[in-house]
Amino acid sequence: MLLASMIDKMYGFFTSGGVFMIPLVICSLVALTYILERGLSLRRSLVIQEDLLRAIDVMPIGGSISEIEKLSYMRSTSLARLVCKCLDHIPWSKAENMESLQTSARAEAMLLERGLVILEICVGIGPLLGLLGTVSGLIFIFQGVGNSGGITEGIVIAKGISEALNATVAGLVIAIPSLIAHSYYSKKVEVMMAELESACMDLLIKIYMKNGSES
Numbered sequence: 001m002l003l004a005s006m007i008d009k010m011y012g013f014f015t016s017g018g019v020f021m022i023p024l025v026i027c028s029l030v031a032l033t034y035i036l037e038r039g040l041s042l043r044r045s046l047v048i049q050e051d052l053l054r055a056i057d058v059m060p061i062g063g064s065i066s067e068i069e070k071l072s073y074m075r076s077t078s079l080a081r082l083v084c085k086c087l088d089h090i091p092w093s094k095a096e097n098m099e100s101l102q103t104s105a106r107a108e109a110m111l112l113e114r115g116l117v118i119l120e121i122c123v124g125i126g127p128l129l130g131l132l133g134t135v136s137g138l139i140f141i142f143q144g145v146g147n148s149g150g151i152t153e154g155i156v157i158a159k160g161i162s163e164a165l166n167a168t169v170a171g172l173v174i175a176i177p178s179l180i181a182h183s184y185y186s187k188k189v190e191v192m193m194a195e196l197e198s199a200c201m202d203l204l205i206k207i208y209m210k211n212g213s214e215s
Contacts, residue, residue: 130171
């Protein structure tokens with residue numbers, strides 16, 4: 001009974017919001033989809049392989065890279081893919097390998113940031129669509145008041161105000177969670193990329209340094 005009542009209220013909210021509720025609903029579904037998708041894709045276990053990170057940390061300068069190679073072989077995480085790039089380019093000079101690493105790191109960052117631009121768009125267009133709904137509701141009020149009699153004038157005003165406010169609320173409800181998610185995920189990507197680059201640079205230094213001097 002309670003669920004049916006909530007569904008009826010939500011249905012009434014959307015139907016009374018006017019035609020602009022349709023793009024607002026679509027926008028909300030898109031935002032929710034990308035919030036969930038990024039939340040799943042940016043799990044630490046899918047980006048930074050903890051056993052590989054520990055292996056890099058404990059590897060001595062000039063030590064064997066066999067364990068590193070074995071752990072990174074499947075390339076299932078961003079860290080593994082970057083480490084594989086470093087290992088593949090060992091015959092290169094240190095400077096060339098570092099430059100290649102930076103290029104690969106930028107590509108990984110783009111993969112991690114995929115979808116965040118959609119959330120940024122939702123942050124912008126949600127309130128704008130809500131504003132359009134508000135303006136539409138006000139237009140409905142002014143047109144209706146001029147064409148209606150005194151008895152129905154109050155009904156027209158109430159309907160127009162409802163349309164205006166519901167659209168505004170819907171736009172803000174979309175924008176606020178999208179903004180929070182975009183800011184959170186952007187910072188998470190920034191922190192993880194810094195950790196990835198730090199680990200790979202540490203690996204390169206240990207590979208190219210022996211007995212405290214560059215090979």
